[in-house]
Amino acid sequence: MASDPPAQAGPADSAIDSVSVLSEDSRRRMFAFIRRARRAVTRDEAAASVGISRKLAAFHLDKLVDAGLLRARYETPGGTRKVGRQPKVYEPTDAQITVSIPDRRHELLADLLLDAVLTERAGENARQAAMRAAQERGRQVGEAARRETRPGRLGPERGLTTCERLLDQYGYEPVRETPTRLRLRNCPFHPLAAKAPELVCGMNHAFLSGYLDGLDVNGVRAALAPEPGECCVRLGPGEGEAATDETPGGPSSSSAPGTGC
Incomplete structure (x- = not known):
């Protein structure tokens, strides 16, 4: 007997997930810093903005990417080409988060x-x-x-x-x-x-x-x-x-x- 397909997360579920990602203080502060920067931000810059290590900042930034709040790419800040791998930079997506329980439209x-x-x-x-x-x-x-x-x-x-x-x-x-x-x-x-x-x-x-x-x-x-x-x-x-x-x-x-x- 065929089973029904698993239920997919709706917009409200996605919004709640995004809000939960922002509940961590360093993550929320980095997200605010990147939004205000109006440009792509490196891991080092994001880490320095909240006073944590680069490794810990990378963990939090990737969580924000997974939640659809940031997008990441490799780019040399300022457009200057250097030898070696380009650093990973982050910028906000166009996602808007609205949470209402019960749902309102x-x-x-x-x-x-x-x-x-x-x-x-x-x-x-x-x-x-x-x-x-x-x-x-x-x-x-x-x-x-x-x-x-x-x-x-x-x-x-x-x-x-x-x-x-x-x-x-x-x-x-x-x-x-x-x-x-x-x-x-x-x-x-x-x-x-x-x-x-x-x-x-x-x-x-x-x-x-x-x-x-x-x-x-x-x-x-x-x-x-x-x-x-x-x-x-x-x-x-x-x-x-x-x-x-x-x-x-x-x-x-x-x-x-x-x-x-």
Whole structure:
């Protein structure tokens, strides 16, 4: 029996790993020194900046490289060629570290709103443009995932399994309630969703609906089903299929947005 592939670390896990690397004092101070230098720095310079040996500095610098915070190459400082091996130098990468527990994706929401402003069409109001932009982005993400994974025909169960991977990366904390129903335990857009539930929950719903369309999942739809402290959207059976696995007393897809975020 084939086993599922091992789970890959998401952006939040990588950010936590990077922060843990910077918890060591000498390492953190060297990283700050290299960022301020605005040029490639040698091991000797990095070691001198915190008063440790060159060998110990090399250990810490390589940890920062492994974490994706620095990049290393061989170069002669000042560009002067000398006999022998060029020294190893270090400089910052473009990595930005943001850690939020639970995960928040305010940058995605801001990007969607920017798209809406820049592409607003004649006859659209701001809210309609925002919903359209969110649905189009979701469809693009779904189509890209389909091209990458080539999953073939996706019914409800396999479709939701595919959805889980992306939704986990986006911070939704998906939980499989039944084989054909997925609950999203975290709202990546909180607390903004609480301030403007009709707009933010509507965009979230449009984004996830577009994603299902782009991924071409059959028999599954995104429904507004807010629960306290969770995402306002649930993924489950489409019209005419709900009776097969409805949970008695479960959340209704006709609930108004905003009560869960």
